[in-house]
Amino acid sequence: MQLINSEWTITEEEVARKAFDIAYKREISSLIDSVRYKASNLAEIDDMWRLHDFLSVKRHEVDGRYDYHLPMLVFVFAGLVKDGWLNLSELEGLNTDKIAKIAALACM
Amino acid sequence: MQLINSEWTITEEEVARKAFDIAYKREISSLIDSVRYKASNLAEIDDMWRLHDFLSVKRHEVDGRYDYHLPMLVFVFAGLVKDGWLNLSELEGLNTDKIAKIAALACM
Numbered sequence: 404m405q406l407i408n409s410e411w412t413i414t415e416e417e418v419a420r421k422a423f424d425i426a427y428k429r430e431i432s433s434l435i436d437s438v439r440y441k442a443s444n445l446a447e448i449d450d451m452w453r454l455h456d457f458l459s460v461k462r463h464e465v466d467g468r469y470d471y472h473l474p475m476l477v478f479v480f481a482g483l484v485k486d487g488w489l490n491l492s493e494l495e496g497l498n499t500d501k502i503a504k505i506a507a508l509a510c511m
Numbered sequence: 512m513q514l515i516n517s518e519w520t521i522t523e524e525e526v527a528r529k530a531f532d533i534a535y536k537r538e539i540s541s542l543i544d545s546v547r548y549k550a551s552n553l554a555e556i557d558d559m560w561r562l563h564d565f566l567s568v569k570r571h572e573v574d575g576r577y578d579y580h581l582p583m584l585v586f587v588f589a590g591l592v593k594d595g596w597l598n599l600s601e602l603e604g605l606n607t608d609k610i611a612k613i614a615a616l617a618c619m
Contacts, residue, residue, distance in 0.1 A: 431556050435553050438550055438562070439553055442549075443551070445543050448539045448573075451539075451546055452570060454546070455566040458560075458566065459563065462560060462563055
């Protein structure tokens with residue numbers, strides 16, 4: 404099962420870029436809502452440091468996740484599907500082999 | 512000008528502890544208000560990472576500042592007066608030598 408260095412057609416690259424951007428916007432929007440909610444409920448200093456820890460983790464996750472390189476996109480999309488930021492249907496247009504790999508990895 | 516290892520009477524220790532706690536509550540309360548305000552105005556990811564950077568700096572400052580050790584309290588109070596978290600009048604009860612040192616250091 405070859406997972407990296409697969410060839411991507413121009414159409415597939417367009418589908419991939421669009422799906423990537425959709426997931427990114429979706430996750431960031433959800434994250435902003437979470438931070439607003441947590442901040443509106445701050446009552447004491449420990450809540451504030453918990454918000455700081457939360458932001459540290461999320462920044463690390465987001466920086467690591469949204470790195471657009473074609474050879475690694477199968478893994479990126481699998482993670483996004485697994486974590487609920489992307490639906491497999493939004494990858495329609497990729498070849499069936501790639502979709503199958505993404506679906507399989509997302510279940511691991 | 513001896514700045515550390517001064518003797519503290521029981522009355523002075525009571526004044527110091529009270530002033531320390533007042534400043535702490537005042538700064539934390541202000542910080543919570545700032546974080547709530549910044550969070551309510553989050554519009555994009557860069558705002559969120561700026562909030563994260565802000566919390567990183569403040570956590571470092573607060574952890575460093577509020578370390579209650581009598582020998583260093585003159586410096587701690589000078590910093591709190593300088594940054595507006597404590598008024599000299601709230602240190603009334605300390606001897607005049609300590610007040611003078613704190614006032615002088617706060618102007619540096």
